[in-house]
Amino acid sequence: MSEPAAAAAGSIDAEIVQFDNVGLRYGTDREVLSDVSFTLYPGSFYFLTGASGAGKTSLLKLLYLAQRPSRGAIRMFGTDAITTPRDKLPLLRRRFGVVFQDFRLVPHLSAYDNVALPLRVAGVSERELAGPVTDMLEWVGLADRMAARPATLSGGEQQRVAIARAVIGRPDLLVADEPTGNVDPEMAVKLLRLFEALNRLGTTVVVATHDVHLLRKVPDSLIMRLDQGRLADPTGALRYPPRRGGKA
Amino acid sequence: MSEPRALRLPDLFARHLGGTGEHADIIPQSRLSGPIPWVIAIMVALMVIAAAGGLALRNTGRAAAAELSGGITVQIVEARPDERDRQARAALDALARMPGITGARLVPQSELDALVEPWLGVSADEASGDLGGQAVPVPALIDARLAGPITPDRLARLQASLRGSAAGARVDAQSTWLGPVFGAIASLQYLSLALIVFLSLATGAAVLLAARTALGNNRPTIEIVHLLGGTDAQIARIFQRSIARDAIGGALAGTGAALIVMLLLGRNFAALQAGIVTGGALGWADWVLLLLVPAAAVTLATLTARLAVIRALKGML
Numbered sequence: 001m002s003e004p005a006a007a008a009a010g011s012i013d014a015e016i017v018q019f020d021n022v023g024l025r026y027g028t029d030r031e032v033l034s035d036v037s038f039t040l041y042p043g044s045f046y047f048l049t050g051a052s053g054a055g056k057t058s059l060l061k062l063l064y065l066a067q068r069p070s071r072g073a074i075r076m077f078g079t080d081a082i083t084t085p086r087d088k089l090p091l092l093r094r095r096f097g098v099v100f101q102d103f104r105l106v107p108h109l110s111a112y113d114n115v116a117l118p119l120r121v122a123g124v125s126e127r128e129l130a131g132p133v134t135d136m137l138e139w140v141g142l143a144d145r146m147a148a149r150p151a152t153l154s155g156g157e158q159q160r161v162a163i164a165r166a167v168i169g170r171p172d173l174l175v176a177d178e179p180t181g182n183v184d185p186e187m188a189v190k191l192l193r194l195f196e197a198l199n200r201l202g203t204t205v206v207v208a209t210h211d212v213h214l215l216r217k218v219p220d221s222l223i224m225r226l227d228q229g230r231l232a233d234p235t236g237a238l239r240y241p242p243r244r245g246g247k248a
Numbered sequence: 249m250s251e252p253r254a255l256r257l258p259d260l261f262a263r264h265l266g267g268t269g270e271h272a273d274i275i276p277q278s279r280l281s282g283p284i285p286w287v288i289a290i291m292v293a294l295m296v297i298a299a300a301g302g303l304a305l306r307n308t309g310r311a312a313a314a315e316l317s318g319g320i321t322v323q324i325v326e327a328r329p330d331e332r333d334r335q336a337r338a339a340l341d342a343l344a345r346m347p348g349i350t351g352a353r354l355v356p357q358s359e360l361d362a363l364v365e366p367w368l369g370v371s372a373d374e375a376s377g378d379l380g381g382q383a384v385p386v387p388a389l390i391d392a393r394l395a396g397p398i399t400p401d402r403l404a405r406l407q408a409s410l411r412g413s414a415a416g417a418r419v420d421a422q423s424t425w426l427g428p429v430f431g432a433i434a435s436l437q438y439l440s441l442a443l444i445v446f447l448s449l450a451t452g453a454a455v456l457l458a459a460r461t462a463l464g465n466n467r468p469t470i471e472i473v474h475l476l477g478g479t480d481a482q483i484a485r486i487f488q489r490s491i492a493r494d495a496i497g498g499a500l501a502g503t504g505a506a507l508i509v510m511l512l513l514g515r516n517f518a519a520l521q522a523g524i525v526t527g528g529a530l531g532w533a534d535w536v537l538l539l540l541v542p543a544a545a546v547t548l549a550t551l552t553a554r555l556a557v558i559r560a561l562k563g564m565l
Binding site: 064065066067068086087089090091092093094096098104106107109117118120121122165 | 468473474477478480562565
């Protein structure tokens with residue numbers, strides 16, 4: 001496991017995300033997440049694992065601010081994400097990159113325009129975004145498919161467009177829901193290398209997966225395991241990550 | 249994708265921050281248009297015609313009021329022609345001496361004949377002649393102008409003064425004859441105003457429905473833009489821009505259609521050659537007001553779309 005940058009700095013203020021006894025229920029059903037507490041530090045690489053229905057996607061929704069928790073506290077980038085006014089949330093969201101399990105590409109936009117979308121939303125001019133978008137599409141091996149619309153792309157190609165869109169803005173936090181689910185093993189490894197490269201540049205990465213083989217590909221990663229809506233953290237390392245010197 | 253390319257990441261991310269670009273086609277235009285341009289065209293055409301009608305009526309009323317302002321008519325109701333002529337001259341002399349009278353003239357017999365001809369079928373003079381000058385006694389009329397407002401008290405005092413020299417004198421303010429007409433004109437003006445208000449509300453409602461439908465059709469895309477950090481204002485701008493384009497097209501078409509209708513109606517009314525109708529002609533200020541109607545409709549449609557979208561977006565986190 002790599003030492004998180006903030007932990008290395010020894011500053012609790014540097015955490016990117018902090019969940020404290022978070023619970024989530026939909027309507028009056030039972031809680032799909034209960035007493036979830038953890039801290040994400042800059043530069044960390046996390047795998048979120050658990051069986052189907054364990055609550056991985058629900059936890060990710062809380063992470064990328066698509067959902068508010070039923071209880072508990074969530075701090076993101078030093079801000080209380082629960083009490084933050086709605087009009088301030090877009091600025092927080094622009095610090096995330098999200099790879100959705102179902103890609104969620106905009107169907108009538110080309111691969112180029114889909115990847116450019118976060119930059120356009122952030123107000124980057126067409127002249128300034130052209131280079132990065134082209135480079136990013138080349139980087140994920142889709143240089144010759146820039147004008148293609150999602151419907152004409154294979155599942156793997158769509159997934160790479162979704163990943164390119166998620167990382168084009170160089171997010172502080174990258175959240176990926178089963179990002180390698182639709183690609184062959186070779187491409188899965190390449191995508192992981194992409195995430196690692198981003199991680200080395202300081203991006204905190206959270207990858208939800210149930211592919212245990214994937215976990216071994218990133219030996220320095222932390223494992224967050226969800227079991228029936230509860231986060232397994234027997235040593236407290238997720239809630240209180242070890243600081244420099246290995247003290248919890 | 250290759251590892252060496254990954255080494256370019258810092259460069260890749262370092263050079264694209266800032267700027268104000270925004271793409272207009274995040275929502276496909278064809279999904280927003282639908283029947284809205286046509287609805288707006290019809291509404292604008294009706295609003296422009298209603299407004300033009302209201303303004304023409306207002307001008308007609310003003311022209312008539314200005315023409316009749318300060319005007320009084322003195323009738324000398326006397327069956328005997330000689331006595332009628334004598335009283336008319338005496339009343340004319342009395343009016344000329346009274347303060348506040350700015351002008352007075354005896355209406356010539358030829359004008360009186362023309363006035364009664366539609367009812368008698370032949371000139372009053374001939375009719376009187378045929379019947380020995382006794383059968384149809386037409387009152388002598390004096391057309392006079394008063395300075396200042398005409399009140400019932402003033403009319404009563406004037407009549408009392410004239411009765412001394414012309415026992416058969418009856419004084420009426422000309423405007424009182426057209427009082428019911430002015431009332432009807434005012435009612436029609438209010439009607440045209442009410443029509444404009446209702447049509448505006450209908451336009452707003454149509455745009456509201458269109459915006460909601462478009463929002464529903466594009467909800468997945470909106471959610472993505474939302475999750476990528478798009479603000480409500482950005483998303484609303486996409487919709488309002490699209491609606492504004494539709495509204496401008498519809499408003500231009502509607503205004504064009506209304507102008508054609510107004511041109512045809514104007515020609516028909518001009519052919520009447522009646523003073524009260526020609527007084528309703530539109531001035532340049534009226535045309536400016538009419539051109540504000542489509543501009544207001546576009547603004548209304550755009551604002552309605554913006555408010556509808558922003559309100560719908562409030563439902564999302």
